[in-house]
Amino acid sequence: MTTRNTVRVRFAPSPTGALHIGGVRTALFNWLFARHHQGAFILRIEDTDQTRSTEESIRIILEGMKWLGLDWDEGPFRQTDRKEIYQAHVDRLLKEGKAYYCYCTPEELDARRKQALAEGRPPKYDRKCRSLKSPIEGRTPAVRFLSPDEGQTIVQDLIRGSVTFENQQLDDLIIRRSDGFPTYNFAVVVDDLTMNITHVIRGDDHLNNTPRQIQLYEAFGYKPPEFAHLPMILGPDKAKLSKRHGATAVTEYKDLGYLPEALVNYLSRLGWSAGDQEIFSVDELIQKFSFDHVGKAAAVFNQEKLLWLNHHYIQQADPSRLGDLLLELLLKDGIVITGNEPDTAWLQRLAGILIERSHTLIEMKQAAIPFILDTITLDEKAKAKHLTQDIAPLLKELIAILKPLNPFTHSELEKTFNDFITRKGIKLGKIAQPVRVALTGGTVSPGIYEVIELMGKDKTIKRIEAALASI
């Protein structure tokens, strides 16, 4: 193993809420890159904001990652466990004269900023405290990084090429707040360099933070890692994706009946491509992923396409898995009671006939209900249209024919129905639709023979009788 060249990447979410779509995409690209290069994927929890961080969020994030199959090799590390490390690094910069104490209060800073603006000067920190000879009594200082004020800092980005920042534009970053906590930009650098991260892959909302981070690496005498800033994911209104755009948390997608592979496939194609290919297995993604084909422009999240992919993966899914997932949802809704589960093989067959019409597992569950429940309610419109007086005699006759039918199978049913309509001189639709309404309550269902076969003789006859009674 060539340690020197081993790729090490990390995903570093803040546990201040659910695991969001944008975060998942960042995690996914990191993970794909790591797996592609047989490197390490490290999970780090950025929980220094203790007022907003919760254990519950951490749990939800880990659960979401597991659900998607994004396994990590190291961690989860927590920033709150690493306070001494940040402290040591602050001390080092202080000792080397690369950082200094700042006693300015937010009010003072704000006043001077406004004044600078009013006088037409850039609102940059004026380094007032740098020349301070002794501490100001009664105040706890923050620590600022003494950043170079000449020259340029160039970010070499794997996606964007080189991006140049004038050092003059960057002011002396606070690295430790007066409450003793390290600031975000500082903690990230200390973490990434102590964890030997080789590639920092994150959203491009961090691009502007990058030059100051590079300066910190240099102050510590380290070579900065490679950077790759991914384009943002937007809502349909082209604003940054947020809660008001509907479901944004991974757990919501799970609850909505999406398969993890659909979400992974969809997200992988948001900002990345491999020619005309749309469908990718995880192995293919790992094999084909590279930054060469990651785009620069932000991408709008498109529910419809996700739905299409979900449908695709439902159709591809293993029947036993679908049966299990279906059962899980039915139990959750109390449609099926524990201890009274339907036969596994039967459930799998049921799932099998429902997949064509199911874009989500929830749709599948809905369509499964008439097959499980003892009684159903007929849709009023469907009933009015198909369960009419003139149909009643036909249904009665049909019951008489079905009762002795054995075996009660698709092919036998098809034969029976064909004989029946030939004898009656009617089209199949004339009888199939009323039967469909009687059996499922509505006008939409899988093929009528599939429905009848799976429902079984007893239920079929009972329902047609019930429908007749309601006419």
Added chain:
RNA sequence: GGUCCCAUCGUCUAGCGGCCUAGGACGCUGGCCUCUCACGCCGGAGACACGGGUUCGAUUCCCGUUGGGACCA
């Protein structure tokens, strides 16, 4: 406001100077199939933001404009 980023069909994207009368996918739409709805199959509408350059030749390179976005404040 300052800094930085971005710009191909409604959306995701292919395109890395001539293969482009711009390809694929979702969505939309016409038709076929058909016991309903779907699935599937066949077809259609639909884009290089604008203006300058560079070049024999620009979607592709450069500059500007416009329009989005992010970060900081």
